Amino acid sequence: MPASCKKLINNVEQCVDENLEGLVAVNPGLQLLEGLRVVVRTDVGPNVVGAGKVSLLSGGGSGHEPAHAGYVGPGMLTAAVAGSVFASPPPYSILAGIKAVSAPGSVGCMVFIANYTGDRLNFGLAVERARHQGLRVGVVVIGEDCALATTDKTAGRRGLTGALMVMKICGALSDEGKSLEEIVKVAKDAASKMGTIGLSLTPCSIPGSGPSFQIADDEMELGLGVHGEAGVKRTKLVSAKEAVKMMVDHMTNPSNCTHLPVKKGDRVACMINNLGGTSMLELNIIAKEAIELLESRGVVVERAYCGTYITSLEMAGISITLLHLDDTLRRCLDAPTSAPAWPRPLLPPGAVTRQTPVRMPRETIQAQVTKSGPKMASVGSAEAGLIYDCLKLAGERLVAAESQLNELDRESGDGDCGSTMARGSQGILASLGSKENPNLPISCPGELALTLASAAEDTMGGSSGGLYSLFFTAASTCLQTTVSPNTYCEALNAGIQTMMKYGGAEPGDRTMLDPLHSASQAWSAALSSQSPMEAFRLAVEAAEKSAEETAKMKAQAGRASYVSADHLKNPDPGARAVALWMRAVLEALSA
Template sequence: MSGKKLLNTVERCVDENLEGLVTINPGLRLIKDTRVVVRADIESVKKAGKVTLLCGGGSGHEPAHAGYVGSGMLSCAVAGSVFTSPPPQDILTGLRMITKDNPGGCFVMVPNYTGDRLNYGIGMERGKHEGLKISAVTVGEDCATSSKDKSAGRRGLCGMFLLIKIAGALAEEGRSLDEVTKLSQLAVDNMGTIGLALGACSTPGSNGPLFTVQPDEMELGLGLHGEAGVKRIKLLTAKETVKVMIDHMTNPENSTHLPVKKGDRVACMINNLGGMSVLEMNVIAKETIQYLEGNLGLKVDRAYCGAYVTSLEMAGISISLLHLNDTFTRCLDAPTSAPAWLVPLLGPGQTDRQTPAPMMPIGGPSSEVQEAQGLSISKAEGDRIYDIIEKVCDSLQSVKEMLDGLDSESGDGDCGSTMARGAQCIKEKLGKKETPGLPVTNPSQLSLELASIVESVMGGSSGGIYSLFFTAASSQLQKEVTSQTWLQAMAAGIAAIQRYGGAEPGDRTMLDALWAAKETFEKKLADSSPVEAFREAVKAGESAAESTKDMKARAGRASYVSADLLTKADPGAMAVAVWLKAILELLV
């Protein structure tokens, strides 16, 4: 990452972050001249004598920690500078705000980092000296370290937020400070987390990333601030990556492992460290749950996926597991108003996550459907259609680079690749001429088959447009197949493209070539042979395709591009000209 960020100043970015948070969340308040966020209704909580909760850490981990302030979770969150522990004075301010005159006392969760332990210790000791009732648990559930040597201990990672949810629910139930503390410690003792990064983050004001991960590598077991992990490994697939992470987390030879056995009930939190796409996270979530259930035999009763605690824009993930009992499960399901808490993706008994597609009635299609499937033509006519399809596919594949080059001017440079991909699939499904795989003797059904192929294989707007064309055309070929019905099929396909795509002739799209060919074919068919009429139609289509280079784009992706940059013919129109010419060559 380059370090580029959309901020006002580096100096005030943490403060403005908190000011923005409370601006859009009316249930939160920011204590003036501090970096301490509290519940807006904190006085009523204290008056009820319920245990209050405090936690915090360095900024740059948003939505942590202030995003978890709300009923059923934190009463107060204290923020430090970016990747820096909160100062003791702000911790003490938070403790005073939520603990003074509160008989229930305050439960504090301390992330297991040296700076946090020291600063929280100072703040809590001062608070206790003032008579505040405080109890604390240090949270460290990192499973990365394999050494048995004395160290600072397991780091506090994403498991912290499962704990905040459990402790918050217990406090909301009216449990005593002692009960909240003991059950929270039990949760910490029964959870584990492992992290992994594909790339580093950059802090505000820096000139580059905090560390470097090579393009073909990943780092296993790193900390939230980019602290080195246990090892670098080669880039793997999502499935392989999940296996490596969970195997390390649960490996009995690892001194910080989380013990698991078949049949254990667990909650799983799959956390985005900031730079992963939703697409990647969903794939990782699928692989994680499948591995836990299918390979390890665990029962994943609750699963969460999203950005719970980040490291700015670090491209990476963490996976946390918590052994469940009935109390923890109830607490995880309890309501909360904290803005950052995301509901679980999975509940108990939801093991079947797919539903079958609608099936055709037993006995096949009805007589009405069978009648509508279209007229059959002779074997000889079917052979000619076979040859035409094969010729069209070969022609489109031969111009792949040319069309991609044209598309690079106004799109993403893949028009030729898309057309070639569709052509390749059609050709594969076409099979051998003696036993064709497509219904070449039934033009209506053939048109529907082609529609299905292009929409699933080509995708995008090109696949959609051609699918519309073929689907609409098929209805005109059900009862007879003549030159006139081929013209009607072409007209119906064009009308569908216009109706749903929004383009008109002259808008610099594939429609320009199609429209010109159809209009000429219709005009010439009245006084010429079908082949001669189609020859003139092909010429008109080619001329219209070439003329698109002088048109202003008013539809499609090219309409978003400056007219000064559009100097070549539209690739979609040129593709139409190519397949029209290929058809003609097989007709003469």
């Protein structure tokens, strides 16, 4: 079965109903009309909705969640009617929804219709029947799609994400007590001032069916509809920046008969929408590119929204909606609502318009640090030269071992241990300078340890970077006042203890901790009876032996602990890396 056809449902026939049941179970401020796919606010009644406020109703086919039922709530819709997947709801359900929110004495019901043939027919029929029965019903048909590029007769511009903005604006107007006529007028005005363009990377699949269309892995389609309707063109996959430019250029192109005019100085709201299968990481990148592009053209982006608002099941893709703002529309977009799916961007306190923030300078953080650290002990030029040699050789050995360590890591992880160690080593080597004029504080081991901690954190990343940063940070404390073979050994042990405290691993768990612990024990035991060099040599040999013995250990920490022991036949790559740099330090000291 293709991945796109896999669904976590109980059965195809009940998936829409169970979806709605789940929504109201999570949001008990919503309820279902018995026997119908109609979601209504629980505060609907003659004392609330019928008392001087216009009620709002919308709906459409399922598969576009969170639309439309996710926008039912105070400050937005009063009710939403769901059809089957990608199918308009039947007129009798829509009429039942209108009646449910039209209490005796109601000032009227506003109905939003997305511009699709089925929705226009079914919602239109329900509205006419409601009016025939004496109910006051206003209507706005929303079609803001900017994909159409020809003047040939078609079903018209499709109603897309922009419809949600219109609903939000009208929800605020209703709460303000505006009349049905006033709300209809503003709704039509807002609908005429917006445009949406979509871009799809993959198809979706209706429950029980295969993919809705076919598209190559290296292709994307501009202007595709939320039901899989063909777009205006297919292109090869491009970067986020290029994709956004393509979309905005098409949306605003004057030669496009459905374009949205956008010029320098215009004030707009921008909504970046996930069509279903796009990650938040990608969406935020798209939002960044869209705002930067608009601002580079002199457009003032007063409001920006980014998230999942109206989808096409699991389709990977996005849509961008622009709405020309005035003070009324912006105020209504900002008005409070507790509808579950409506976004709430965080603005600075007291801000009226959105502005892209400048980066906070690091000096601001540094200026807040008033306490200076202790003065560190230093060493002579000869010993500083040895430290330089140790750093240089250890870094070079780890860079040379990148492939070897990556190969070991593929057995238990994602195969990047060597690259991580090499990246950190290259960063240190690049900033090392010359022995005569070093850029690192090699004459002050305690300060050097803190510098290495920062380097590990900044350039290595991941758990290895965090562990080495902890190790060097803790080690620096032991080197503050004195520097000797004994304090170096104490620093090693302090680093080990801190790694155990925060990393969760213990000796014997098949990690980089094993050779470090073995070296610490051997070094500490030998210092009382051997020369410093001999003691350190014994420590290095103990580390190398322990690193090789990890091949026989059961992994109980790190990613390897999730891998079957049958697949772990070689030494742990992190442990091997420790043995490599310790051997390099010994050779540099012995040269």
